[in-house]
Amino acid sequence: MLDLLVFDPMVNSLLFIYDFLFHNFALAIIVFTILIRLITLPLTLQQQRSTQRMQELQGSKRWQDMQKKYKGDRQKMQEEQLKLYKEVGFNPLSGCLPLLIQFPILIGLYQSISRALALAPPQLLDLSKRIYPFVSSSLVPVDSRFLWWDLGQPERLLSPQVLGFGLPVLTILVVVTSWLQTKLTTPPSADAQSKQMSTMMSLYLPLLIGYFSYSYASGLALYFLVSNIATVIQYAAMGKVNWRRLLTLRGSA
């Protein structure tokens, strides 16, 4: 079912785009990522609205009073927060759902990249059964080379035989852009707990994404890189990027 509804359409879309983009699979991934971001734009906007609403709540006098009043009683404070959410009709999980919906897309993208690349005979055999009639089978196998990368393998700049290790340039770029993206697009929070969480997020999230980029096919790392850049551009276009936050070394709170 997942194959039919998610993986196969994505694989064929990738191949279709690849056919139009001079048989350059990296360009196909870039365009495909941008398309996916456009498709998921309503979810992103929903997240933004949810974030903004949360900020407004956290800036309210009632919230601040609650923080002071129940400073030593965490459970009571949470109860009061939930009460407040209910009163104003805000669901704190409403920003989580769009994120969760994006996970299958992320997994689908990774799967479609590795399936389209067909790096071994079983994958090629599998791919040959999944190509839609309107997609030319002569596209297979796709050319996985781009610059010094093999998009089906984790990227390293130098051969391990030269320096004893390979330099993961793409991973470094992903980590840096992830950090920048988190730093630039996470709004300030008045809530201490949120501040702490934001600080952790701005540190750990880039590292976690970096780990994925380091370990998995570089096609996925390219997706992360393009996605990070697209997010910053998107937020900048909406006037929601605070460039001064780059100067603060502390977390994004």
Next chain:
Amino acid sequence: MPRVPASSRRFLLPALALAAFALAACGSTGTPWPGVAADSERAYVAFGQGVYAVHLTNGQEAWRFPVEKPTRDQLFYSAPALTESGLVIAGSYDHKVYALEAASGDLAWTFEGAQERIIGDSVASGDSVFVPVADGTLFALRAEDGEVEWSFKADGALWSAPLVTDENVYIGSLTHTIYALDREGNLVWKHDVGGAISEAPSLVDGTLLVGALGQPLIALDPATGEQRWTAPSGEWIWAAAVSSDGIAYFGDLGGRLAAVSVSDGSLLHEATLDGAITGRPALDASRLFVATETGSVRSFLLSDFSSEWNEIVPEAKLYGPLVLQDSLLMVGVVSREVDVAAFDADSGQLRWTFKPASR
């Protein structure tokens, strides 16, 4: 990555960890299959992290390589080549070629000159071994010690076995080209067949037959590479054709088994089987044997193309060429219980199965 409300972020790290797990768990879209070769005493099975010799009489393991724990990238999936001097040559994902003594499994030599994985089957001919490498290099090695005799660089990846004759070496690439080389490694001709080539071509009564993704069976002049005829296929012809008495037999991934005239490609017989045909069929004097991905092994009489016997390997998928040795028909199996199944070619009765004991 998208921004999340602060209160929702506590869910983010566990969710990302879950995503990582999902990425890894969903990562495989197919299982590699064993490569099988045989001489008069043993079958040689290259699969996973080892090469195994198996007694033809009872399916018991005779030896295995490596004896010690293999390295992480030491993975074998292509069928070994057997030399006249008694060596078993196995290419590996670790970019190396291992030559083992057929009688004992002792390592005779190792070739470490490849720059990429070895996916296609190696082929032995005379004093040479021909090894296709995924980076597009075809090596001709001296069988005696693994020294390079010559190498040829194709324009694209080589996943298929070469076809070696007294005069020429033919090999197809994933980038749609079939190459004809002389025995010194010089290019004689090349021909674009319009689709990826995953299996060795066949030389049948002076005609070179090539299967490719999305293409019909293509017949070429082996001397010039000029196209002679094509025979339609339903889907991708993954496996090489075999021939007998001027008739070529081939299967495709749609499960269609066809018999065509070698002289003009005209269709003589056809049958639709219950699954994809991924392995080269086998022939004896009167029968054609074919295996399907869905676990069937079938025998057809050459006289009238009628079905003789049909056996099923339960809960298994069958891949790779059928190997016929002294009335014993062997096929690579992907299942929990079996890696190789051996049948009596006359009756279809299962003689033995082989699965190596874990290390």
